[in-house]
Amino acid sequence: MPHLLLLAGLLAASLSATAEPLLLQAAQIKALGIETTVAGSPQAGRAGTLPGRVVVPTEQMRIxxxxxxxxxxxxxxxxxxxxxxxxxxxxxASPQALELQRDALQSSSQAALLQQNLKRDEILFAEGIIAEARLQATRSAAAQATALASERRQGLAMAGVAPGKLGGxxxxxxxxxxxxxxxxxxxxxxxxxxxxxxxxxKLSPLWLEIQAPLATAASLKPGAPVKLAGSEIGGKLIAIGRAVDSASQTVLLRAEVSHGAEQLTPGQVIEVEIAGTSGPQISLPASTLIRDQGKTLAFVQVSASDKGLAFEARPVRVVSQGGDSVVVDGLKAGDKVAVKGVSGLKAMLTGVGKE
The missing domain is CATH 2.40.50.100 (RNA polymerase II/Efflux pump adaptor protein, barrel-sandwich hybrid domain)
Known part of the structure; x- marks a missing residue:
């Protein structure tokens, strides 16, 4: 029995590596709920683009x-x-602002009074009427009052309160x-x-924060031209991140939009083209792909006849992933790819449920 189980396992594994196209009749297609989309169509996304988001440079924001x-x-x-x-x-309307104004006026008046006392004691000391110890005490008190008045004025300035008057x-x-x-x-x-x-x-210039695969980011340099897919809005790459997002395995790129920034809105999600990254890449729903024997596969319709539809499990490489969509290469625009009923196709491919 163990030998039979091992043989069955090897047979199932070999099906995924050497399987012929899967031929499905109309009844099977309906039962599995199989639906297809055309790779490269507007529903499937743009080719050769990377997902991004419009943000405001931090130095251009104020609270x-x-x-x-x-x-x-x-x-x-x-x-x-x-x-x-x-x-x-x-x-x-702030009672605390009134307290700051009152304290500033009081400290300013006290500092002015002690400065007058200091001038008087300096004259008296020069005439030999008072001791030097009294002059030093007056000088110290005047210095402390001046420092306190300066501190209160700075507090008013930091609070944005106008000095010299109460109320309002x-x-x-x-x-x-x-x-x-x-x-x-x-x-x-x-x-x-x-x-x-x-x-x-200030909304000009703006930044684009772009998610790029590690391999793509490694081939780029600051200064590379960047533009929004399907438009003339663009700029240049100004920074390439050094950290990789653990979930999507992408690197954060930052680009500055030098022309057309007025047509963008902070927080807007966009698709970006960077010189040197365009290629035969297709965006698809993430549910389109399966993993089998360490490979990433998509089911592509290769023929249609009165006998039914034939699907081929085609290896693809994930270029980037964001949300519910992935960008892959290994497909070409115009391929019909199964986007629903994929789990049923995988079961047929790997022989699950076969006697």
Whole structure:
């Protein structure tokens, strides 16, 4: 019996390596639910492209945040609005801002008073009326008060509070010229210190973050021309990642869009062509492929007749994978590939269920 089991196993393994095309009649095709798609068609994706995403360069983004706790009293802009650097975009009513103003005024007045005392004691010491120890004490007190006043002024500046007066709303301004991407707070909302109010970005130039197979990334160099598939929007490669994603086995590439950036939207998913990477590559649903005897296979329809349809298990190489789709080579545009009923075809290929 062990010898029979071993022989059956070897026979099943040899079927996947040397099997003839699988001929299926109409009833079998219907029972297995087999459906095909044309490789290279719009439904199957573009050939020779890599998946990517549009992002804003980090140095071109700014967060408008509440420097102190308070209530959002006014919002001047909405997502999509264009703003200029220094433009008031929101106002806060903040008791904490009033406390900062009060403390700054008090420390400034105290520093001015002690400076006057220092000048008086310097005159008195010069005339021999007071001891040097008193002058040193006055000088030390004046220096401490001046330092405290400077610290309070810096605190006001960091909070965006205007010095020299008490009261009034706290104005929040845009740090750069750009577009408002997100609004994080609502009118009347109470926010804590450092809570984000708006996210503002300059949208030119933009970056493309591209997922590329390790072999493809190894053949590229910064400066390689990059463009969006089917358009003239493009730029150049500026960085090649050194880490490989464990799930997709791809490397992150970064490209800068030098022309046509105004036609893109941050977060947009795109397909990218990079000079030197185009080739006979086809995008297919991931469910199209099977693994057998260490090989990756796709079932390609090779003939059709009154006897039925014939499918061939064709070896392919996975170039990249993203989401529910994979890019492979080993197929050509126009091949009819089975995208449904693949598990049934695999069972027939490997002899599962055969007597």
């Amino acid at each position: 408008v945040a509440a420097p102190v706790g308070g209530m959002v009293e006014m919002l001047a802009v909405a997502p999509g609005a264009t703003v200029k650097r220094g433009q008031v975009v929101a106002q806060l 709303p706290l104005a929040l301004t845009a740090g750069i010229d750009g577009i408002v991407l997100e609004q994080h707070a609502q009118l009347g909302q109470r926010v804590e210190a450092a809570a984000p109010i708006y996210r503002i970005a």
